Amino acid sequence: MVWRLIPPGTLLAAVACAAAMAAGPAPDAVHVLAVRSGWEYAPAAEPPALEQLPATWQQVTLPHRLGAEPCGFFRASFAVPAAWAGLRIALVARPLGGSAWVWLNGQLLGARAPAALDLRLDATRAARPGTRNTLLVAIASPGEAMRGGLGACWLEASSAVGVDRIAASASRLVQGAVVDVALDLANGSRERFEGRVELALEAQVEGAQPPRVWRRASDVRVDAGQAASVAQSFEPDTSRLWRPDDPFLYRLTATVQTREGQAVGQLTRRIGLRSVEVAGAHAGGPGGTGGRWLANGEWVRFGAVAFTVPGATLLCTQPGQAGALAERLAPFDFAQGRPGRAPSLDELLDFCDEAGIVAFLDVAAWPPETPGGREALDALAAEAALHPCVWGWVVGGELDAARAALARLRDASAPLAAGLAPRLPVGRAMPDLAADAQGFDFLLCRFTTRVGREDDDAYGRRLDDLIRDAAGKPLIVIDRINDPTAPGMEDRLKAELRTRAEASLAHRGREAERRPLIAALAFEPRAEPPPIASAGPEPLPAAGPPPLAVAGPTLLGVADSRLSPFRLHPPHHEVRAEGDRFVIKSRFEAHLASPVAQRLPCWSLVGYRLAWRAAVAQPPPRQGPGQASGEAQATSGLLPLSPSYPRAVEGGCGPGRAETEWRLARAPGAGDGACDLEFVAELQSAAGRVLARHRAKLSLRAKGGKAELSVQPLEQAAPAPPPPPAANVECVHLNALAGHFNNDGISWRANPADGNFDFPSRASGASFIADLLPKKGALLAVPGNEGVTFRFPDKDDRLRNNVLCDGQRLQLARPYGSFEAAWFLGACHDGARSALLTIDYEDGKAQGELRLADWLSRPAAGEIDVLRLSARHAGDGKEEARDCGLVAWRVPLDPSRKLMALTLPRERNMHVFAVTLTRTRNP
Incomplete structure (x- = not known):
């Protein structure tokens, strides 16, 4: 691998790559x-x-x-x-x-x-x-x-000829970046290879149709059994940096072709641009304020929920991240007897890249004579350079051994130095209230507390002691909080505990906010140790990191909501009457809810969005082909929050606002045109996670030419009501989807390692069990929607059977027809997702929302459960008792326009197994 070391002092955007499967059949199949x-x-x-x-x-x-x-x-x-x-x-x-x-x-x-x-x-x-x-x-x-x-x-x-790996580095300019790419090409055959290497850098920027792609190509010649390096540079005119609140990733694809143009090898990476450094860490004296943690040139301080995993410390700084990570880790907890394989560190880092979770890698302080020590450090350095989520190293062990490891990390003559370009900050794992900070950029301290006034009263003094020992270096504080809840505890006691925990975390957050040297305060919920049955010495704690699944669910929820509490205000609606329709203007506002979130964390509402949908409980009869476009009785949309409000860097964050105007047909034959509907508004992250939801019943009336509106909040979350049953529904199963299948998410019991649904960027992953699924071509009915069916795809071994959404265009055959709805059968991995798809009519384009639940969760936002299994194949091929399934989602179409095509969103966590178009059958 070839790396380019950029001189110190240059503002850098570190490029990191997360392995990802290429869309479509990969020439370099593994x-x-x-x-x-x-x-x-x-x-x-x-x-x-x-x-x-x-x-x-x-x-x-x-x-x-x-x-x-x-x-x-x-x-x-x-x-x-x-x-x-x-x-x-x-x-x-x-x-x-x-x-x-x-x-x-x-x-x-x-x-x-x-x-x-x-x-x-x-x-x-x-x-x-x-x-x-x-x-x-x-x-x-x-x-x-x-x-x-x-x-x-x-x-x-x-393949004998292919790309081993891609390395990249970038220089950040005033209005863009220069991305230098180097790749290793290996020839394992017995003949010389002559051909061409094509590189493509793709950026999916909002509003860009199609996405921007920059291309480079080089001729190559590699002798038998040899390797060669290829280097190219890109200058994208639109560069976006990776941040926890906006984990933007570019896609870099390298394709090896023969001179005739036949692809023989391909490798795809996800690339994130970001810079991380500690400024003034060596200038501050004891108790000073010289050390600041800088990300992309900004001073950042954040609150977080921490997870300690083998090899790393993960900090969830944004809403929903902690729950998603806990869900990702829960199936692999051997301490709780759950089946499955433990995810490797690089798999977790891939997940963190996409979710915006910050990671600090552990470096063991091995003796110099340890066999394979240099190889292990090289592997860690190369892995750190591949992931934008990695923000630093943490060296543990005895102080002398830790200093020796620090020297090896910073040895400019070692090959490792190239893997650290630009160099990540190196920190010391700090014992409680005692440390020697000399030579290190920052300190990471872990200690264990309980939720209670005794620990709260002494919290400020504890932080002051840590700052005194830190000698002016930034501190990352991990507070392991014991959760005293127990199974079977009364709801009243649980509620009391939650109230006490919220007050305790708020107090500790305020104490940390007053001390500038604390770069991060992270809470790691843990289960309360079991009581000692008899007198005697206290048992020794278990070695290694705490089991992940035993983290207290109550405190996990409190910490996740308390440290990242975006609040969505009830939407404000205005209505007016225009002829035979209502015109509704809806305004939305979201902001940070607590002083802890407003002052300590580096939150932002930029990049976040509002999703809304409205469905009439009892829609009026169809008015015929002359009904105006945009008067559908079920409608939805996605709105970006206003970007005019700055990010919260040194405290404070203004509200985010959005508004939309939509139309609804008045019921014919009704004197006042009465109409009742359910309106749901959701605050979503840039990745589509739901952070806050508000539901209300809207009642519309028209009296004397004027419109009246009443709003009734709905407390309990429930899916939007499906359209009424219709026995005269005509279904058109979209067979064009099979031509875009790029993922195999199904495996038979006779060959359980064949499928990979939940981790397509890796060689193995969990999958649906084919023996429990319907036969090929079987029709699946949608509950509550009579006449709507899906045709199930082929589930044979070695065949792809679903689409990972990546902008595929589903073209319809001529002559084009009109339809009332498009139904999607599918599910997501790593959490539910919501994204926009493009609807191409003969006379123009429109957009619709595609929403799919996680395959391991029940529908919670209007999806319809279609298929539910009681077991799946884990990544190691073993069958585990884990509930999983597929859901249906309905996208309204305009029946007065001819449909040409549907373009799927670019959301590679979404899997689509079948698509059905529906319309009312002519009598």
Whole structure:
């Protein structure tokens, strides 16, 4: 990999890449062979040696941890497909802590010191396609407090000629940026390759149709068994920086082609531009205010909900992030006995890139002689440079070892320095009330408190002690709060606890806000330790980070809502009568609700939006083809908040406002044109997450030529009422969707590793179980909507069966017809989403809202449950009891206009399995 080091002092926008699957069939398809069965284990002495293998072995299944022994061997034998001959083969192991050594067929592939990343090694020369291979993995425990182990192991095969990786760096200019891209091209075949590499940088900017794309190309020549590097530069005229409140990602695609133009390899990355630095960290003295955390050149301070995971500390700074991350991590909590595999660190960082979650990577303070230590640091440095969510390093361990690790990170002569361009700030994991800050950019401190007045009263003194020991360096404070709630507790006690927790967190936030050196105050909810049954010494706490799923649900909700409380005011409506219709103007306003959010966090309403929809409870009869456009009895829209209000950087944030005008036909035959409808308004993040919702019943009347309006708030959230049943519905199943299928989200029990629904940017993920789904071509009815059906797609192995929405155009065949609605069958991964699709009529364009629930959640915003399963295949291929399903969503169309095409939104968390167009059948 080639990196460009930009001189110090230049304002940098670090480019980070998150791996993503390319839309459509990828030329460089990756074949995966999971080694799940046939594992044996034997204890061994440290360091491990191939010449001293144990004589006695026992059968085990992965994941498996070591016992009291310092080291252990894992062994498995498996067949590599003969079809893999001539392909590039990589072996991937997932150690559960500890140093790792890997041999394949007697050849040492590599070793690495303890790290949270997967261990990826080149196995092309050692593998023997067409015959059985023997894999040997040695794991040494990192220490007495934590036992190492092996979580999973698999092989990947890809095209002999392809892109290994993309590296990028950027210089931020006054009105744009220069993005330098370097990629490694590998030729694993036995012949020279001559062809061309095409690079495409795509920015999806609001209002741009089509999205902006910048392209570059280079001719390449690579000898057999060799590699080559290609470098290009882009100068996008519209550059957007990555921020937690606006996690904007560009898409960079590299395609390798033969001289005839045939694609033989492709790699796609998501790129985020951002700069992170600590200014004045070394200038401030004890108790001074010299240290400030700068993101994209702005001083940022934020409140957060923290998650401690192996290898990183994750800070959720925006509304909804904590709940989404907890949902992402919940299925993988082995402490609670849930099935599934633990996500690797790079998978979590991919999720954080898209969600806007800030991450700090842990660097273990290994002794200099640790085998694979340099390789582990190089891997961590390369991974950090790939993700805009990574904002710094945290070095732990004893002080002398931590300083040695700091020196290795900043060694300008080491290859690692190139991977740190621009260099991320390095911090010290600070013990409670004691630290030596010399040489470090910032300090990260964790301590445990309870919700109560005793801890609140001493909170300011505790922070002052930390600031005194920080010697002018910025502080990131992680407050692990114990949640005393217990199953079966009375609702009254839970409500009392919630009120006390809200007051406690507000007090602590105000204490932190008064101290400028505190760059972040994050609360990490934890379960209350069980009471001691009898007298005696208190049991030692469990080693390692706390289990994620046992974090107190009450405090998690309090912290998430208290630190990020956007409030949506009840919309203000004005109505007037124009002939046979009502014209309604709706105004919206949202703002930050509490002093904690207004002063401490760096919040913003820029980029956020208002989604609204109105549905008539009892719509009037159709008026015929002459009905005017825009008078539909169910309508919706998305509105950006006014960008004229600045971001909150050093405190305070003005309200965000939006308004819209819409029309509604008056009921014919009614003297006053009475009309009752439900109006729902939602405040959404830029990623489509619902932050606040307001529901109301609107009653419209026309008297004496004037319109009257009454509003009745609705307390309980409920989906908007579906349109009335209609037996005379004609369904047109849109078969054009199958030509755009780019994801396989279904797997059979006989081949559970075939599908990948929830993590398409990785080689493996969870999926629907084909054995539980309807047959190919089966008609699925939409509950409560008689006559509306979907045709279920093909679910055979190795076939794609759904569309990841990425701007695909669904073209209808001529002659074009008129329809009343478009129905979508699908679901989302990593949370529910809402986005705009484009409706192309013969005489112009329109937009409609597409909303799909998360596949692991029940509908909550008007979607209709169509298919619900009681189990799924986890990422490791095991069947787990987890409720999942598909939902339907209705997009109103104008029946007076001819429909030409539908263009799906660019929201790659949305999966669409089928589309149906409906209209009233002629009698």
